[in-house]
Amino acid sequence: MLPKFSSKAFLAPMAGVSDPALRLQCKKMGAGLVVTEFTSIHSIIAKEQQLKENMKTIQEFIEYSEEERPLSVQLFGSDLVALEKAAKIVEPYFDIIDYNMGCPAPHITQQMAGGALLQEVNLTQQIFSTLVNAVKKPVTLKIRSGVTSASKFLFRDIAEVAEDEGIQMITFHPRTVSQGYSGNADWNLIKELKEISNLPIVGNGDVTTPEEAKTMLDETGCDYVMIGRGVMGNPFLFEQINDYLKTNSYHEYSFKDRLDSFFEYLHLTSKYNIKFANIKGQAMRFTKGMRGGSSLRAKITFSKNLSELEQIMKDGYALSNA
């Protein structure tokens, strides 16, 4: 069974972005569910072997904290034996196992994983059945609509197979794989999926404001909304959505608040093994749209370590106070 979610707004899995520090911030701001960035089933197996030799567990590789719960781990890879093994390795630590069938990156689709699987109904069916039989935890799915515009309705068959095989929830980003992030997400397709499927549907794509979150929920009938790029450097969005859905109003945050929030993020990163390049990326996002932000970002690019980065952000903070 799926856990109970405290909010209708979820944080999207984002490689290099939805690290344990950002996830925790989003959780504290009211996200109903947070999802790890996608992880290869093969690296989970290889890492677990190494870690076991040092009496450690997979938690050292996919880092998280208890405060993030309910927490979903996202897997990719289509080798059925490896999939079963990897799912069993992560199962004890996570509340939901999510399967990625949306990633458009060529290095993923070329290994018959991510979005490429949308055109492989038979293999997909075996993947779902393998996962659902391998673990007792709920298995969920994240998909795009199709591979090309000519095949943009592939989601219909995949959703049906998912339901038959015991998948418990579908997140739907209605762009095709070949679209990447161009154009708009076609929310009409979310409405259609909600109508044809009995599963809870998480609508995803292009939500950046509380108003848009409400519109997606109202117009498509989806059960939850998932937000990716709109939360980058802006974890406040979860609180705003929750307030807006309850009271029709929400608190606005200033750039100073965003910088404060970056320092909170930075503080949280100290507990984890997050790559410095990723932390720099977050610093860039927290300054997006800020007055003087572009010169700040130019400095951020050249920072070589955490203390340099912190100093640059402190100078930026002083400026925003000036």
Ligand SMILES: Cc1cc2nc3c(=O)[nH]c(=O)nc-3n(C[C@H](O)[C@H](O)[C@H](O)COP(=O)(O)O)c2cc1C
């Ligand atoms: C930098 C970045 C990394 C992403 N990584 C993942 C990932 O690991 N797994 C996944 O299912 N989707 C991934 N996505 C897609 C998002 O989860 C989401 O489906 C997409 O960004 C559309 O939602 P949005 O318009 O709210 O950003 C990524 C997106 C971005 C921008």
